[in-house]
Amino acid sequence: xxxxxxxxxxxDTDSEPYMQDLEVDTGGKDLMVLDVLxxxxxxxxxxxxxxxxxxxxxxxxxxxxxxxNGLACISPLSTxxxxxxxIVRPLPGLPVVRDLVxxxxxxxxxxxxxxxxxxxxxxxxxxxRLQTPAEREKLDGLYECILCACCSTSCPSFWWNPDxxxxxxxxxxAYRFLADSRDTATEDRLANLDDPFSVFxxxxxxxxxxxxxKGLNPTRAIGHxxxxxxxxxx
Amino acid sequence: xxxxxxxxxxxxxxxWLVQRVSGVVLLAYxxxxxxxxxANPDMSYQEWRTTFEPTWVRVFxxxxxxxxxxxxxxxxxxxxxxxxxxxxxxxxANLLRGVLTCVCAVALFTYVVWGISIIWGS
Ligand code: SF4
Ligand code: SF4
Numbered sequence: 001x002x003x004x005x006x007x008x009x010x011x012d013t014d015s016e017p018y019m020q021d022l023e024v025d026t027g028g029k030d031l032m033v034l035d036v037l038x039x040x041x042x043x044x045x046x047x048x049x050x051x052x053x054x055x056x057x058x059x060x061x062x063x064x065x066x067x068x069n070g071l072a073c074i075s076p077l078s079t080x081x082x083x084x085x086x087i088v089r090p091l092p093g094l095p096v097v098r099d100l101v102x103x104x105x106x107x108x109x110x111x112x113x114x115x116x117x118x119x120x121x122x123x124x125x126x127x128x129r130l131q132t133p134a135e136r137e138k139l140d141g142l143y144e145c146i147l148c149a150c151c152s153t154s155c156p157s158f159w160w161n162p163d164x165x166x167x168x169x170x171x172x173x174a175y176r177f178l179a180d181s182r183d184t185a186t187e188d189r190l191a192n193l194d195d196p197f198s199v200f201x202x203x204x205x206x207x208x209x210x211x212x213x214k215g216l217n218p219t220r221a222i223g224h225x226x227x228x229x230x231x232x233x234x
Numbered sequence: 235x236x237x238x239x240x241x242x243x244x245x246x247x248x249x250w251l252v253q254r255v256s257g258v259v260l261l262a263y264x265x266x267x268x269x270x271x272x273a274n275p276d277m278s279y280q281e282w283r284t285t286f287e288p289t290w291v292r293v294f295x296x297x298x299x300x301x302x303x304x305x306x307x308x309x310x311x312x313x314x315x316x317x318x319x320x321x322x323x324x325x326x327a328n329l330l331r332g333v334l335t336c337v338c339a340v341a342l343f344t345y346v347v348w349g350i351s352i353i354w355g356s
Contacts, residue, residue, distance in 0.1 A: 160316040193246075200246030201312075229247045 002026050002081065004036060006047065007089040009096050017096065019087075026077065033065055033080055033088065034072040037100075049100035056213060059148030063100050064089040069150040069211040091153035093162065106162045107149050107169070113192070114166060114174035119185035135181040142176035142221065144214050145169060151208035151218055157201040164197035168208035168218030171199060175221035178228060190225075190232050199225055253308050256301035263298035292353050299349045303342045310338045 001023040009017035024039050031039075034054055041047050049072075052058040056074035063072050065080050066087050080086065094102040120129065152158045152167035166174065174193065177183050193199045199222060208218040270285055271277070286292060317323075318331040 157316070160319070160322065163321075196246040196249055198246065200250050226247075226250070230251075233247055 002036065002077070003085045004040065005085065005087045006040065006099075007096075008047070008099055010046070010048075010098055030076050030078045032073055033063070033075045033077065033086065034061055036077070036086065037072060037088070047100075048098045057146065059146035062091050062148040062150045062153070062213075064091055069154045071148060071150070071213045074213060091149055093153045093159040094149075102153075104149060107147075107152055107167070110152070110162070110166045110170040111147065111173065113198075114170050114177070115185070115189065115192075116173050116177065118177065118180065118183050119188075120182055121184055129182045131181050138179045138181070139176060141216055142172060142179065145172055145176075145216055146214060148213060150211045150213060151216075154207040154211045155202075156205060156207070157203060161197060161201055165201035166193075166198045168202070168222070171202070171225060172216060172218040172221045175225050178225065186228075187232075190229055193225060194229055194233075199229070249308050252304050256305040259297055259301040260305065263294060263301075266294070286353065295353045296350055299346060299353070303346050307338065307342055311335070314338075 002025075003021070004024050005019045005021050007017060008014070008020045022040065022043065024036055024043075026036065026039075034051060037047070037049055037051075049063065050060040051073065052060045054061075054073045056071050059071070061072040062069060065072065065075055066082055066085075068080075069091060070080075072088075077086065088100065090096050090100045090102045094104065094106060097103050147169060149169060151172075152162075152169045155168055157165050158167040174189065178186055178189055183189075202219070202222045204219060206219050209216075209220075212218070274281060286295065314331050314334055318327050318334060320327045323330075
């Protein structure tokens with residue numbers, strides 16, 4: 001029997017959050033954490049969490065498992081559980097709506113700030129804007145982000161200033177458009193990032209890199225942005 | 235809301251650059267002082283004083299002192315705007331942070347003036 005401790009909070013009935021302990025029969029199989037949550041939900045249907053694709057593509061089941069953020073659906077018990085004990089909490093730093101469901105408003109507000117869409121003020125060509133394979137390659141490691149928020153909610157700088165520091169997820173996307181040969185808003189984009197908080201609250205702690213379920217590297221993207229700001233100013 | 239009017243250079247890039255450059259100056263200075271101390275194990279107070287006689291050592295010392303002040307200011311400002319904020323401690327935080335910022339400013343200013351008078355006086 002797997003020992004599970006799960007964070008519970010229902011603002012309508014609970015005065016404060018608490019950890020609920022229960023046992024789950026995994027049948028000796030190396031299940032994913034999401035499978036365990038489903039088994040728990042079969043026992044107690046009041047447990048709330050987000051999920052959709054169950055294969056690491058939609059990014060909705062980001063949770064904190066034994067102290068580390070990740071997607072429940074692609075986190076096997078064999079690499080997550082220590083001493084037969086699984087502890088599941090909501091992503092840290094964001095307000096809890098209920099149980100494992102967090103309010104992502106702050107996270108999306110930062111994403112919106114970096115204007116996550118292609119901007120080009122030159123006349124549109126007849127068919128499409130072309131890129132060379134080398135230009136296209138620059139977007140690798142950037143476009144794959146699924147906005148699961150595992151990185152930003154593991155970043156202390158984002159915990160302290162989620163309203164002013166863009167956070168690793170937003171900055172990775174900011175660089176995705178800065179690096180795009182078809183985007184012509186580079187100067188505007190950089191001007192919007194050159195304050196003491198948006199980019200420069202990153203202190204290179206690299207928690208973001210350690211947790212990204214897609215293996216992306218926001219710290220490197222942040223370094224590229226810093227270099228672009230430096231070149232712009234000199 | 236934490237405002238940015240009290241940061242060093244008004245731009246994140248400028249602060250970041252000052253932090254890096256002042257760090258390099260400090261490192262160079264500490265290596266220099268360390269080398270002086272290691273090279274003269276039985277240094278008397280008089281010898282220690284003559285180390286600081288040449289003008290270039292005094293200029294270097296003042297540069298290190300100013301770097302230390304700038305470095306500390308940016309670092310403390312970052313720390314205060316991380317932890318002493320309404321998000322972390324409620325509405326009184328802004329007033330408290332203002333007071334702490336002033337304390338830091340007065341302390342650093344005092345150290346700089348005092349330091350320069352020690353290095354350059356007599
Ligand atoms: S490297 Fe920067 S963005 Fe990533 S966790 Fe650290 S401070 Fe946050
Ligand atoms: S960078 Fe990685 S951890 Fe961060 S939101 Fe994107 S996919 Fe999730």
